Amino acid sequence: MNDVAHIEIIEEADQVTVIAGGSLDLTNSQEFHDGLKNASEIAGKVIVDMRTSDFIDTAIVQDIARAGVKMLKRNLRLKVIAREGAYPLRVLRISGFETIMDIEVEPKEL
Amino acid sequence: MSAYAGQNWALARPRWVSYAAAVLIQITLTLFLRWLHPYFPLGDYPAPYATALLITVLVFGEGPAVLGFMLSVFLFWYFFVPPHRGFALPETTAHWAMVAAYVLVTSSVVVAVALLRRGREQSERYAEGLRQAQVEREVTIELLGLVNESKITGDLVRVAAEFYQQQSGCEAVRIRLRDGDNYPYFETRGFPVGFALDENDICAHDDSGNAVYDNTGYPLLGCMCGKVINGWFDPSKPFFTEQGSFWTNSMTELILTTTEAEREGLRGRCSREGYESVALIPLHVGDNRVGLIQLNDRRKDVFTAEKIGLWERLAHYLAVALARLRAEDALRGLDAHKRLFYRQTILAATEGKLAISEKEDIVEMMGSILGEWLVKSVDDVAVVRIATSELAREAGMDEERVYDFMGCVVESTANAAKHANGGRASLHKQYDSLLFIISDSGHGIGALNLPDVALTKGYTTAGTLGMGYKVMIKFADRVYLATGPEGTTVASEMKLHAEDSEKDSALARLMTPALFRRSES
Numbered sequence: 253m254n255d256v257a258h259i260e261i262i263e264e265a266d267q268v269t270v271i272a273g274g275s276l277d278l279t280n281s282q283e284f285h286d287g288l289k290n291a292s293e294i295a296g297k298v299i300v301d302m303r304t305s306d307f308i309d310t311a312i313v314q315d316i317a318r319a320g321v322k323m324l325k326r327n328l329r330l331k332v333i334a335r336e337g338a339y340p341l342r343v344l345r346i347s348g349f350e351t352i353m354d355i356e357v358e359p360k361e362l
Numbered sequence: 363m364s365a366y367a368g369q370n371w372a373l374a375r376p377r378w379v380s381y382a383a384a385v386l387i388q389i390t391l392t393l394f395l396r397w398l399h400p401y402f403p404l405g406d407y408p409a410p411y412a413t414a415l416l417i418t419v420l421v422f423g424e425g426p427a428v429l430g431f432m433l434s435v436f437l438f439w440y441f442f443v444p445p446h447r448g449f450a451l452p453e454t455t456a457h458w459a460m461v462a463a464y465v466l467v468t469s470s471v472v473v474a475v476a477l478l479r480r481g482r483e484q485s486e487r488y489a490e491g492l493r494q495a496q497v498e499r500e501v502t503i504e505l506l507g508l509v510n511e512s513k514i515t516g517d518l519v520r521v522a523a524e525f526y527q528q529q530s531g532c533e534a535v536r537i538r539l540r541d542g543d544n545y546p547y548f549e550t551r552g553f554p555v556g557f558a559l560d561e562n563d564i565c566a567h568d569d570s571g572n573a574v575y576d577n578t579g580y581p582l583l584g585c586m587c588g589k590v591i592n593g594w595f596d597p598s599k600p601f602f603t604e605q606g607s608f609w610t611n612s613m614t615e616l617i618l619t620t621t622e623a624e625r626e627g628l629r630g631r632c633s634r635e636g637y638e639s640v641a642l643i644p645l646h647v648g649d650n651r652v653g654l655i656q657l658n659d660r661r662k663d664v665f666t667a668e669k670i671g672l673w674e675r676l677a678h679y680l681a682v683a684l685a686r687l688r689a690e691d692a693l694r695g696l697d698a699h700k701r702l703f704y705r706q707t708i709l710a711a712t713e714g715k716l717a718i719s720e721k722e723d724i725v726e727m728m729g730s731i732l733g734e735w736l737v738k739s740v741d742d743v744a745v746v747r748i749a750t751s752e753l754a755r756e757a758g759m760d761e762e763r764v765y766d767f768m769g770c771v772v773e774s775t776a777n778a779a780k781h782a783n784g785g786r787a788s789l790h791k792q793y794d795s796l797l798f799i800i801s802d803s804g805h806g807i808g809a810l811n812l813p814d815v816a817l818t819k820g821y822t823t824a825g826t827l828g829m830g831y832k833v834m835i836k837f838a839d840r841v842y843l844a845t846g847p848e849g850t851t852v853a854s855e856m857k858l859h860a861e862d863s864e865k866d867s868a869l870a871r872l873m874t875p876a877l878f879r880r881s882e883s
């Protein structure tokens with residue numbers, strides 16, 4: 253388990269990819285919060301990549317949900333990529349946000 | 363002997379002694395002046411009598427001084443105004459002036475000193491009034507402090523009885539409070555056990571032992587306690603105050619000096635037990651008859667009217683506080699019914715996963731402690747998460763379950779940090795599971811909010827996502843929640859291995875009715 257958060261924001265043309273890796277909670281996610289908020293307001297395509305994330309708390313889910321709503325208002329959809337069976341995907345599924353964002357599941361490594 | 367000491371000496375004796383002393387002073391002074399007159403005619407001047415009258419008015423007061431003044435006029439006239447030894451009118455202008463000077467000087471001295479004495483007495487009364495007001499203020503603050511610290515009726519009644527016992531110095535105190543139609547004792551201090559039991563019921567009973575009611579449906583309270591509680595008193599009787607308290611400094615004397623009709627309601631039990639000083643002070647808030655304070659002592663003369671007056675005023679504050687706490691108790695009773703309903707509903711809706719519990723139940727479940735943390739702010743959430751995840755792995759928890767457990771740890775800890783200014787967290791090892799507990803001192807979750815907080819997605823009382831409890835219920839094997847005005851305790855139980863969790867879930871679904879019964883008990 254990686255108890256530290258790894259956050260990276262990659263901008264390519266009109267696309268912003270927010271990479272969230274490791275373990276994220278409300279104490280270490282300010283960069284994620286700000287990056288996703290800004291991207292959801294201006295970028296044409298926003299991807300939240302959580303394939304390397306082991307843990308997120310509901311503060312992160314809240315950031316993703318808000319970004320999803322903002323994108324919807326701009327007639328766009330947020331894309332979230334998560335690892336199959338990993339905790340972040342399971343938390344997102346409890347929230348029931350599949351309707352307002354596209355969740356792409358990366359299969360487990362064999 | 364100072365003037366004050368002389369005053370105290372005179373005040374301690376019958377009033378006629380002061381008058382006799384005033385007369386004696388004048389006669390003694392006259393005899394002395396007569397003896398001295400051939401050698402030194404001091405008696406021809408008003409000064410000696412003026413001095414004697416000054417002492418008289420200072421020590422014995424105005425009445426004896428006036429008597430002394432009148433007597434001295436005649437003595438002076440008879441013995442010192444020519445022609446001596448008679449009441450003939452003065453023959454010369456000088457002799458008239460002698461009498462006039464005497465009357466003017468001595469009367470001026472008496473009036474001036476009397477005014478000074480009155481002024482001083484008024485100052486003393488004022489100072490005493492201020493002192494008593496200060497004492498009353500301090501005593502009132504002390505009682506109000508006790509009232510504020512008491513959260514339930516039982517606590518307040520106990521500290522109030524102790525307070526009245528200390529204030530009165532009485533050996534026995536008890537407090538009656540309304541319970542249905544009767545007013546049994548809620549707190550008894552210093553009374554013999556049998557006495558307390560005999561006197562517990564104050565309702566009047568018929569021959570069959572049934573309580574008797576008046577035509578308005580109120581129970582008849584058949585003793586002096588009942589009369590005081592109901593406000594049935596005659597303020598013209600010396601043993602009742604205007605506020606309706608009963609008090610005496612000698613039960614023996616009261617019984618000897620009153621007829622049976624006059625003291626109707628006195629059962630005589632206190633007197634037979636040897637109590638001489640007895641006071642019954644009602645606890646009323648308007649028409650709400652809350653109860654009664656009883657003070658008993660075997661000594662005579664324990665009370666004064668001033669003390670009884672003070673305790674009546676304090677009893678009013680106490681009655682207001684008791685009425686409020688009893689109303690809160692009643693609300694708590696209703697709240698308890700609501701909580702039982704929600705407890706059963708939530709347990710069923712979560713298939714036995716969320717158990718609304720009491721804090722004591724959670725404390726009983728604690729196994730050996732693996733770690734303990736003080737959570738002061740949200741920054742501590744990560745500290746607790748990292749530490750508990752390491753301890754969970756060391757305990758042998760399946761890796762995937764560690765993350766699920768962290769979800770419970772983070773959500774419950776963040777709730778305490780965000781909504782209750784932090785709390786105390788601890789991790790405990792049970793037979794085949796770990797138990798993470800966080801306790802805070804926040805305002806708790808109201809009974810009406812419990813189902814929404816626990817079950818409704820997106821429900822929050824704080825503007826956040828409101829998913830915390832849903833996450834805990836989803837990922838923990840069981841969540842125990844104890845919440846109330848004194849704070850909230852959340853315990854998340856997680857089996858170390860998935861297979862144990864599956865067995866537990868199946869069992870919980872089967873045992874849900876049994877869990878209901880356990881909750882009720």
